[in-house]
Each structure stands twice: as structure tokens, then as C-alpha cells.
Amino acid sequence: MSMTIEQRRQHRLSTIEKSLARRHSKEKRFRFMGLAAIVTGMTLVAILFASILMRGVPAFWQATFTLEVYMDPEVIQLDARPVRQSGESQADFETRLQSWQTQVGLVNWQSLLDSALEHALGEEVESRQLRDLRALIASNERFALRDRFLADPNLLGQRVETKLLADANVDVWLKGNIDRNLPDARQQLSPQTRAWADRLYAEGVIQNAFSTSLFLNSDSRSSAASAGLAGAFMGSLFMMLIVILLSVPLGVASAIYLEEFAPKNRITDLIEININNLAAVPSIVFGLLGASIFIGYLGLPISAPLVGGLVLTLMTLPTIIIATRASLRSIPPSVRQAALGIGASRVQTVFHHVLPLALPGILTGSILGVAQALGETAPLLLIGMNAFVANVPGTPLDQSTALPVQIYLWQGNELRNFFEARTSAAIIVLLALMLSLNALAIWLRKKFETRW
């Protein structure tokens, strides 16, 4: 077969032209698939966010009474608040103060609320209707009234304008989260209570006010409307502090040693493989480990953020080590050679030259690791952090829950009409925290970034 040069050229050209269309369409297909993947992903994220926001945002506002409560001296019959006398020991004084506080607790605060409501309604409420009346205000508000009095006993005998949370079912009713046309037997509130709630809402006594209790209160079971995130937030905060204090120095130090100083031998390889494996271990396994070692063997308290923090530290360490090593490795060897060349020691090389350059990567990795730990739930369930805790923890040793666990607990609450929205609100708070952590990571990276 013989072809002239011209023929060969023609042949080559036609082959290229023939394949060109195919290659172009291939590229188009790939581009389209990529775009479709992004659009699908974004749509799903948008649906997720929209559904959470739609359900959760209304829960940041809550039906709230503004009532004038008369601190009736007839009802509040108390001795004066004890004052420490000279010569009295601190312990004796505290005993006296405590018995006074118990006495304050035994005052019938509920009856003060009852009269305030009667006053607002402008009618005498018969005793058989008392139950309907009490269904209006969240039952824990009587303690809020007590605490207010404890803080300022001078209120005795005064008329005090007070903001009081409406009962969860009143909130559900006023927001229309329960079908208003359902027959009485299927409603949570009696017809009388519903009528009162509607009237007081129309008169402006009940308003849909921004719910500070969601942020200031701890979880509550006896009075769902008072349930808030403060306890879970503090629990998460303590755990994150422990995670940051322990896992960042430990992780960065081990990464620096492994990357810059460790001799390259089998043991180092073995350690490296194990760290990579640890990063892939499901988090619940760390929970089991924590339950048996920290609680069972070391005798640390159950449900404590200290244990949670330690477990999450173990979980976060491999992530931080891997991220730190990767960012150390990305520093060009010429930086090290130059430093060594002008007579710096290896420690000086690492700490004066390599580490500052690797800092953005290390910070990003650490913050992402901590953000992941913030959202972790599974291991916490195994160390008793899924308990109902009504106190805000004051130290990492007090019992507490965490934000993601609180979401899990609220999701399981039997009062669905109220807690569906409350759960979404908690998710929004958690997501906001995560997003700000991630934003911080991006900002730090941008701030310290060096281009080669």
C-alpha cells in the first residue's frame, strides 16, 4: 500500500475530524454530569436547610404573658432573710440561709400566678376551673417567680410586671401547630383554656415574644415551654475546651515529631498506619472505650463533660495529626535546607521556619477536627451524656448533656407538636456554631496563607 504524503495528511486529518465530534461530546457530557451533580447536591442541601429553617425559626419566638403579679404579703409570709451575725460560723449561717430558702420554696407561688391571671381576665375563676386556668402558664414559672423574689426580697407587697412563658400546649394552640378544628377530645387543652388563650392573645396579654429562655434555661421535662439549651451549650463548651487543650498540643507535637524528627523505620511506619486506621474507627467505638477506661477503670464521673472531652480528644487526635503532617509535608524542603545551611539546628529549623509556614494548614485541620467533635453524638450516648440534666453545669465534672445529644433527646420527647419545632431550633443553633467555627478556619487560613 502506498500513499503520498498528501494522502497521509488527508487521512490523519479526517481521523482527527471524525474523533473531534466524539471528543467534544464526551467533554460536554462530563461537564453536564458535573454540573448535574452540583445542582443535585445543592438542591438537597437547600431542601434540608429550608425544612429546618421553616420548622425551627418560629420556635425562637414563644407565646409569653406580660402579667402584673402582686407579691401579696398575705401569701408570702416569711421571716426576714437571715443576715450573718458576728461570731456565727459560715456553716451555721449557710444552714440558716438554706432553711430560709426552703421556706421560700414552700410559699404558694402558684396562687400568686392564679390571681394575676384572674386579674388579667377580669373575672373570678371558680375553683373547678382552676385546672384550666393553670394550664395557661408553664408550670415552672412559679419557680421563676420565686427566684425573682429570692434575688430581691424588697418586692414584697409590690405589683411587679412579669414576663411569663405560656404553657407549651398554649404555644402550640396559638401558633396553629395543632389543627384548630379538631374535636375537644383530640385537643390537648380544654375548651375553656383555649377560649381564654385566644382572648388574652387578642388583648395583647399574650404575645409572641423572642424566646430568651431557649438560650438561658436548661432542659425541662415538667414544663416543656421552659426547656432551653443553656445546659447543653455549657456541656459542649466544656468538652470543646478540653478537646482543644488536649488534642491540639498533643496532635501537633506528635505530628511534628513523626514528620521532622522520627527515624524512618518500621516502627514509625507501624505508628503511621495505626494513626490512619484510628482516624477511620467509628466514633461509637471511642465511646465504648471511654465508658470502660475513663469511667469503669479510672473512676471518673458518669455524664461529665470531662469524660466526654477526653473521648472526643481521642477521636480528634488522629484527624489533627494527619492534617498537621500533611501541611508540614507541603512546605518545600528548600526552606529546611536553607535554614540548616545557615547553621540553624533542626529544632530551630522546625520552630522558626517550617511551623510558621505550616500554621494555616494546622489551624484549619484542628478547627475542622474540633467542629467534627462538636457535632459528635454517638460516643456521648455511651458515657451517660444522654441523661436528663436540669442544672447548668458549672464545672467539667458536673453532669451535663451536649448540643447534639440535646437534639436527640428533644426529638424523642413525647410532646411532638411542641418539640418538633424546638428540635429544629436546636439544630439551627448547632449549625450556626459549626458554620462560625468553619468560617474561623477559613479566615485563619487566609490570614496566615503564604503563596510560593
Added chain:
Amino acid sequence: MNVTKRTLGVAVAAALATGVSTAAMARDTLQIAGSSTVLPFASIVAEEFGNTYANFNTPVVGSGGSGGGLRQFCQGVGENTIDIANASRPIRSGEVASCNENGVNEILEVMFGYDGIVFASRIDRGEFELTPEHVFKAAAAKLPQDGQLVDNPYTRWSEIDASLPDQEIVLVIPASNHGTREVFEEKVIHPGCESVAEIEDDACNNLRGDGRIVEIAGDYTETLARLDAQADAVGVFGLSFYDQNRDRLQVATVDGVTPSLETIGSGEYPVSRPLFFYVKGEHLDVIPGLAEYTEFFLNEMTSGYGSPLEDAGLIPMSDEERSEAIEQFQARTVVTPAE
């Protein structure tokens, strides 16, 4: 540089050391865990207790099911073990034995009221008037037919009894980690089984495995979610859960009786059970507030008629039962393995 580094090291070490040493100090908050049926009640009592007594902290209430709670309870004596286990069934002798093995010898049983178990379905579906026999026929793996046992042939409720709705059989029941499961078997499945005389006792607990029985290991919200997904399903709930979600659930009668506080209190409604919690006697003089919490729980004001617990769906005990429970606790009557 060196100084700061050293300070940091000392600080971390000190933080760890205080962590370990403070844990060895007396715990001053009660730690409770167990049944998810009891959880709402115990949490309410805990909250009221903390609010009433200025000198005690609010107890911490965890879940984990009756079995899980008792297992934690029996882990031993000491501040890193729980003080009270909530249970929706009496403690088993095997559990008492494992408790004793780990040094928990003073198990004090406290009964505090009753709970009803109801069958409920979605409000937009048919109404059910069930008998234990219906439920058994819907749930059993094998049923007698012409003198021999065959695989359960029923796929629709109306095939079991013409009075039942023409709906696919799907029954959502609690898994065996729940105390409720035991009551479901004892009070519904076994009586239903007996009415179908040809089956021997062991075969009674044998439930069908063809996907028509759905076991839920989580809580009732999970059961509710099942009903959302499978509109025809009938779920097993606690009375209090049903009560708080009456706008979406309708309850089935059992033997013609509608479950309510009254019918369960009177014993007319057959599917109810007593609720308990178990107090670790060894902790009574160590953990502050343990005895007070128990007595507060048993107080008429807390768990009697008109109490917050009744509002939350607990069926209160009679006066005699209450005084007996209080007496039993005050006498520190210990549960023995023989029981």
C-alpha cells in the same frame, strides 16, 4: 518561651490531676438511669425535687431501657455507678444475682404507679376494636389450621375478624430491651394464645418474621415515625404518649374497653403494668438526697391524684399500695434472688 512552655505543661498536668482527684470526692447529685417509660415521670420528679429542696441538686435521669438501666445499676457500688434504676417491669432473679455478684446486695424495690399500654393507629385510618386473640392471630408465626400448625396465613385485619378494618397487618411493637415488650407478651399475646387452644406454651412467643411485625428498639417517637411511613400500621404506645399526641393517633379498645386513667386504675382495661424504681441501699448514707428523693417521689403530692405525674399520664396507686410502698422502703426491705 521556656517558662511559658513549662507553665503550660504544669497547667495541663494539674488540670488532669484535679480531674482525677475531684472525681474521688463525694458525688452530690443523684444519678438515675433506665426505662424510657419511666424517664418522663422520673425527670419530672427530679426537676420538682431540685426546685423544692434548696440543699439538693436536681438528680440526673438517663435512659437505656429497663434492662440497660438495671445492668448499669448492677455494675457495682461506688460513686461512678448509678444510684437508682428505673424499670417498667420487676427485676429478674438473674439480674439480682448479677447485682449480688458485683457487691450490690441492698436492692430496694419501690413501686410508684401504673402505666397502660395502648394500641393506636393513625387518625385517618380505620378504628380498631381489638381482643388479645385478634392481636395474637395477627402476630403469631404459626397458627393451627385443620388440626396442624401452618405459617400465619393472615395478611389483612379483616381476614382475622370481619369487625376489624380492611387494612394490611403491620404491628409495630417494642423490642425486647423494653420492659413494655414483656407486658405486651404477658397481657396480650399469652391470653390470646390460650384462646387458640391448640398451641403449646413455648410456641406462644414465636412471632412472625415476614416483616409484618416491626420491632422498635428506640422510643415511641420512632414508633410514631413508623406509623407516618406505613399508614396502615398499628403501634404499641404508652398511654401517656398517646395522650400527648391525640391529634394524630386514635386508640384501639381492648376487649371493648377504652384505655384511660379511670379504666386502667380500676383494672378494667387489661393491658397495664406497675412501674418501679430500684434504689441502691449501699448508697443511701453516701449520696445526699437519695432517701429524700425516694420519699418525695412516693409523696401523694408528687405521684398521687391531681399531681404533676398524673398530668403526665401516670396512673396513681391506691392509698393502701402507697402506704405499703413507703413502709417497705422505710423498713429497707431488700430484694432477694429467690423472688
